[in-house]
Amino acid sequence: MHCERFSDQLEPLLDGELPALERSATINHVNSCAECAHQYERLRTLQHRLLAARVPMPRSLVDRVRTRIALEAAEQEAMGTPVSTRSNLSQPALGALVRVRPWLRQAAAILFACGVSAATTLSWSRMANERDLIARDVVSAHVRGLLQNNSVQVASLDTHTVKPWFAGRLDFTPVVKDLTAAGFRLVGGRLDYVGGQRVAVLIYARQLHQISVFVWPSGQESAPVTIAPNGFNVVSWSRSGMSFWAISDLSQAELEELTQLL
Amino acid sequence: MERHRNFERMALPHMGTAFNLAYWLLRNRSDAEDVVQEAYLRAYRAFDTLTGPDIRPWLFAIVRNTAYRSLTVRKRRANVVSIEEAFAPRDELEIDGQEPASDDQSAEDLLISRSEQALVRSALAKLPQVFREVIVLREWEELSYHGIAEAVGVPMGTVMSRLARARELLGKHLTQMVSMENTNAL
Numbered sequence: 001m002h003c004e005r006f007s008d009q010l011e012p013l014l015d016g017e018l019p020a021l022e023r024s025a026t027i028n029h030v031n032s033c034a035e036c037a038h039q040y041e042r043l044r045t046l047q048h049r050l051l052a053a054r055v056p057m058p059r060s061l062v063d064r065v066r067t068r069i070a071l072e073a074a075e076q077e078a079m080g081t082p083v084s085t086r087s088n089l090s091q092p093a094l095g096a097l098v099r100v101r102p103w104l105r106q107a108a109a110i111l112f113a114c115g116v117s118a119a120t121t122l123s124w125s126r127m128a129n130e131r132d133l134i135a136r137d138v139v140s141a142h143v144r145g146l147l148q149n150n151s152v153q154v155a156s157l158d159t160h161t162v163k164p165w166f167a168g169r170l171d172f173t174p175v176v177k178d179l180t181a182a183g184f185r186l187v188g189g190r191l192d193y194v195g196g197q198r199v200a201v202l203i204y205a206r207q208l209h210q211i212s213v214f215v216w217p218s219g220q221e222s223a224p225v226t227i228a229p230n231g232f233n234v235v236s237w238s239r240s241g242m243s244f245w246a247i248s249d250l251s252q253a254e255l256e257e258l259t260q261l262l
Numbered sequence: 263m264e265r266h267r268n269f270e271r272m273a274l275p276h277m278g279t280a281f282n283l284a285y286w287l288l289r290n291r292s293d294a295e296d297v298v299q300e301a302y303l304r305a306y307r308a309f310d311t312l313t314g315p316d317i318r319p320w321l322f323a324i325v326r327n328t329a330y331r332s333l334t335v336r337k338r339r340a341n342v343v344s345i346e347e348a349f350a351p352r353d354e355l356e357i358d359g360q361e362p363a364s365d366d367q368s369a370e371d372l373l374i375s376r377s378e379q380a381l382v383r384s385a386l387a388k389l390p391q392v393f394r395e396v397i398v399l400r401e402w403e404e405l406s407y408h409g410i411a412e413a414v415g416v417p418m419g420t421v422m423s424r425l426a427r428a429r430e431l432l433g434k435h436l437t438q439m440v441s442m443e444n445t446n447a448l
Contacts, residue, residue: 011426015400017407046433050401053382057281061295062274065302072306073266231266 003036010040014047067146074139074230130195134236134245137194139229141201142212142247145190151210152188152203162189166200174200174215175242179261184211194245204258211248211255213262218243224259226252235259269309272317273302279403280325286394287329289387293336294329301328318405319412326395326413385435393428400425 009026012018018026030036145151154165163176169191178186187203192214199216224237233252236245237259246258277298284294284301305324312320386394392414399405399413407425411418 011422011429012407015407015425042433043429046429046436047401049378049382049436050386050397050432052379053386054402055282055285055291057278058291058295061281061298062277064295065277065299066270066274068299068303069266069269069306072303231270 003033006030006033006036007039010036010043014040014043063146067143070143070146070231074143077230078136131236134195135227135229135234138212138214138234138245138247139232141192141194141214142232145192145201145203145212146210151190151212153190155188157186159186162186162202165189166191170198170200172200172217172242174202175262176202177262179204179258182257182261184258184261206248206250206254209248209250211246211250211258213258214243214245214247216243217241224256226256228252265309266306269306273305273321276318276321276403277302279398280322282402283322283325283395283398284329286386286398287326287391288333288336293332297329297332298325301325304328316409318403319409322399322403322405322413323415381436381439385432385439388435389428389431393424393431396421396424397428397432 006026006029009018009022010030013023013026013030030040154162156162157180159176159178163173166176166189167173174189176186176189180186184204184206187205187210189203190201192199192201194214194216197216199214202213202215204211204213218238218241220238221240222236222238224235226233226235228234232247232249233255234245234247235252235255235258236243238244244259244262246255246262248255280298280301281294284297285291288294288297301321301324305321308324314320386397389397395414396410399410405413407418407421410421410425414421416424
């Protein structure tokens with residue numbers, strides 16, 4: 001017997017770490033040597049028994065981690081853009097100022113400062129147009145809903161419970177549809193504050209994904225537009241006097257199904 | 263956006279093992295949850311530094327570092343402990359007590375008798391931390407020796423010897439405990 005040669009190979013064999021050639025030699029040996037076969041069996045039993053020690057993870061942990069990361073992503077997004085545009089502007093202009101006379105330099109500096117502030121204001125207002133502001137509100141309201149375990153103030157699968165609940169709280173009545181047949185389960189509704197007004201939020205669920213649909217009255221009609229801020233998909237449209245903003249971590253295609261249904 | 267989604271796709275499936283790694287280093291559920299949260303956030307921030315197709319060694323290295331850091335903090339905070347407390351097995355009650363409430367018990371889990379579970383867990387708890395972590399990574403994540411070496415930051419030979427020693431000790435503890443139970447029964 002060459003047990004010394006093979007005894008160190010038993011564990012790598014068990015762990016699937018032996019190269020093919022050594023593997024067959026070791027298996028042959030185990031098959032012919034009672035002692036090594038016994039030892040191998042012991043290792044295998046231990047491996048199997050160890051599975052019992054695995055500790056189940058609390059299911060809520062996944063949600064908590066996802067929310068933390070979503071917030072982090074949103075924060076990075078928010079901090080990233082304005083800082084970089086501002087620093088790019090000032091560099092070449094400052095170099096040119098050094099060579100002119102002092103008073104001229106001062107005047108130029110003042111003018112330049114005015115120019116920069118005007119440009120920043122302009123670019124800011126362009127960036128922060130209404131849609132972006134609403135998108136930001138919608139994302140934070142959705143994330144806030146995910147963060148708190150009770151994202152709904154009225155929890156019901158029944159459209160006839162959810163719709164009247166809004167009636168006393170808003171000066172408009174959102175359309176609340178039962179979309180169970182299409183795979184969107186109604187979870188409930190709540191009020192939130194988006195774009196400077198009180199809005200209705202309908203919460204639907206598809207499998208484990210939560211979808212928030214923000215609804216408020218609007219004058220214009222508009223076709224669905226999809227954006228993807230901070231890893232969420234957001235689709236917005238206006239129809240029959242109402243603006244809809246739907247947000248979720250669902251795929252874009254699944255979310256766009258909603259635009260047909262609501 | 264793309265980055266956020268990629269990270270979730272690659273990292274979230276390994277959270278069960280990340281939690282076990284943290285748990286078996288800290289022996290406390292809520293500390294392990296905190297460690298997993300912090301480690302995942304750190305991993306997300308450092309996601310750009312990940313090279314190679316397998317996220318696991320990199321991810322578990324972060325979980326492990328976070329867990330060890332939390333241990334140091336805990337030790338510093340709790341350096342006034344009675345001798346009885348220091349030598350009492352940690353959280354033994356917590357593990358057993360929480361079992362019925364655990365929310366994802368599979369049918370397989372239910373087949374394993376409670377006493378077997380307690381037995382194997384206390385045998386694992388008796389091992390030094392450096393042995394426990396290789397057991398978690400090898401037995402439940404089926405990470406290769408190479409992957410474990412990367413996660414733990416030691417050469418592959420060390421991984422193999424730790425694994426061998428860990429299994430030897432586990433076997434010994436389990437036989438001892440069984441024979442003790444038998445003596446008690448008599």
